[in-house]
Amino acid sequence: MKTIGYIIQKEFRQIFRNKAMLPIIFIMPLFQLIILSNAATFDVKNIKFSYIDHDHSAMSRALIEKFNTSSYFNVITDFPSAALANSAMLSGEVDVILEIPQHFERDLAKDKYAPLGITINAIDGAAAGIENVYISQIIQGFNRNIRPELMQQGQASNLMKSINTIPLFWYNETLNYKTFMVPGILVLLVTMITLFLSGMNIVREKEIGTLEQINVTPIKKSQFIIGKLFPFWVIGLALLSVGLIIAKLIFDVPMLGSLVLMYGYTSVYILVILGIGLFISNFTDTQQQAMFISWFFIVIFILMSGLFTPIESMPKWAQTITDFNPIKYFVQVMRMVMLKGSSLTDIMPQLLKTLAFAVIMNGLAVWSYRKTS
Amino acid sequence: MTNELVIQAENLTKTFGSFTAVDAISFSVRKGEIFGFLGANGAGKTTAMKMLIGISTPSAGKATVAGFDVSSEAEKIKKNIGYMSQKFALYDDLTVKQNITFFGGIYGLSRAQIKLKTAELVEELDLKEVVNQLVGALPLGWKQKISFSVSLLHNPKIVFLDEPTGGVDPITRRQFWEMIYKAANNGTTVFVTTHYMDEAEYCDRVSIMVNGKIEALDSPKNLKTQFGVENMNDVFLKLARG
Ligand SMILES: Nc1ncnc2c1ncn2[C@@H]1O[C@H](COP(=O)(O)OP(=O)(O)OP(=O)(O)O)[C@@H](O)[C@H]1O
Ligand SMILES: [Mg+2]
Secondary structure (H helix, E strand, C coil): CHHHHHHHHHHHHHHHHCCCHHHHHHHHHHHHHHHHHHHCCCCCCCEEEEEEECCCCHHHHHHHHHHHHCCCEEEEEECCCHHHHHHHHHCCCCCEEEEECCCHHHHHHHHCCEEEEEEECCCCHHHHHHHHHHHHHHHHHHCCCEEEEECCCHHHHHHHHHHHHCCHHHHCCCCCHHHHHHHHHHHHHHHHHHHHHHHHHHHHHHHHCHHHHHHCCCCCHHHHHHHHHHHHHHHHHHHHHHHHHHHHHCCCCCCCCCHHHHHHHHHHHHHHHHHHHHHHHHCCCCHHHHHHHHHHHHHHHHHCCCCCCCHHHCCHHHHHHHCCCHHHHHHHHHHHHHHHCCCHHHHHHHHHHHHHHHHHHHHHHHHHCCCCC | CCCCEEEEEEEEEEEECCEEEEEEEEEEEECCCEEEEEECCCCCHHHHHHHHCCCCCCCEEEEEECCEECCCCHHHHHHHEEEECCCCCCCCCCEHHHHHHHHHHHCCCCHHHHHHHHHHHHHHHCCCCCCCCEHHHCCHHHHHHHHHHHHCCCCCCEEEEECCCCCCCHHHHHHHHHHHHHHHHCCCEEEEECCCHHHHHCCCEEEEEECCEEEEEECHHHHHHHHCCCCHHHHHHHHHHC
């Protein structure tokens, strides 16, 4: 225990000595948070909207007018036929086609129900999802009895699924994408900084030769590793704190759930990342190698985390891979706790999986750390 | 010096793939002895030393250090030895004092002991001016002396020094050897590699390694007689030329 204390003391001394490192750890991520949250917004504007009106009634014109006055849509054309509309979509001239069937007004009045065809260009799946929600909102606002039906076209074949499952609209009623993105980007920052710092740290000692000096002391592997990783665990939590404050102050992101829960989960999560970092450093000899491997994992983890592209729109095999992605669970928990106010019971599945990863990764890391070559 | 053997190696071998870096070396070192481990660049000195200090597992043969087997009891050996690597291995970004505290701490010294040791070292090495300076800013000679002192912090039975005086000036080398003598007088066994033949003359016994094998092992005096030369330099040249 005392031995661990000496290592922790030394690590903190080195971290605080390094005047270039502190800003990198704390200031840079905050810039990233601010820039990325503003840039990586899914806010879709100026959607190129077209329609085919088979009804030509007062009702159908009123509906089209609704789209016309919405700031999100630019009504560009009306098409006489679906074929013409579809070819315009193929050439990229329109994003959305609304098809109003014949007797739309009559059916709505008589049956209290009328279908409506909507085709969305789904080349950009995320944008399509958002467009769908905008459209549904406008239609529901216009008349609750209309049932919009998504038409299938070209790449749109798996669109239905992805649209229905994009979760952001359920808990983020104002459709503020920053509110949605900030928690996710905070996850990235905590993950990247702790992974790079821990992955680089031990390799650095290998490079300068001090690791060998430590390996000839009678120190126990576990003491060394705990002492080494603890400071980065603290830094990870500090980073979370700074990020949460920024989220509140600058982006006004709500914190509906419990902070204790947030910190509790993050504590376990950082252990997973530190375990991965240590594991990487055990198998690399230079900081450069460690950096490349860390990047490799980070990029895969991020792209498959559901942060930028919905997991539900990935192919089945890719979805299976995401089950092993700790970032995915952290993104989910972060959004659930912050935006939904989820409780411990709600996040239990994620927590248990993260805990299992922590045990496995740190087990592997300790096992693969060798004092003797 | 007693006849107690603190290092015993028997056909100790290390191979890297098909290359044999250390080729079945056998020797023993007595307690309190200053044992010089000579050899040209690449002869295998560092590799052999790493097996003795328990951070490299022998490919064949065996050795005991301080009574413990290098393959199976490496961690017990580590309690009993000090090591100064060929690569300078204190933390450049910590002060002298912080380095002493850290290494003292992980060798299990108490706070009080660390304080005492630090005060002793400051006195002995005249470190008053630099004790709160970063190690990285010190001249090499100072670094080496501090590094040696740090390797002795926990009063090890044996200290392994891998080219401790590489690149330092003659005055500092002389001071360094005074420190080595002092440690030996206190009963510490010193196992030292060097490329300076004048330093070889200071050793009680020396071994000379050529291409992974020990080609000669005796006191400097006997070696000179055996090879019929005036100084260790010539002994070394004769052996190395083959
Ligand atoms: N990990 C390793 N893998 C492969 N070869 C190695 C390894 N370590 C050392 N060698 C080789 O073993 C040989 C002996 O190296 P060693 O460092 O023991 O020599 P040395 O006697 O200490 O030399 P020097 O005086 O230059 O320090 C060299 O040819 C070296 O390239
Ligand atoms: Mg060497």
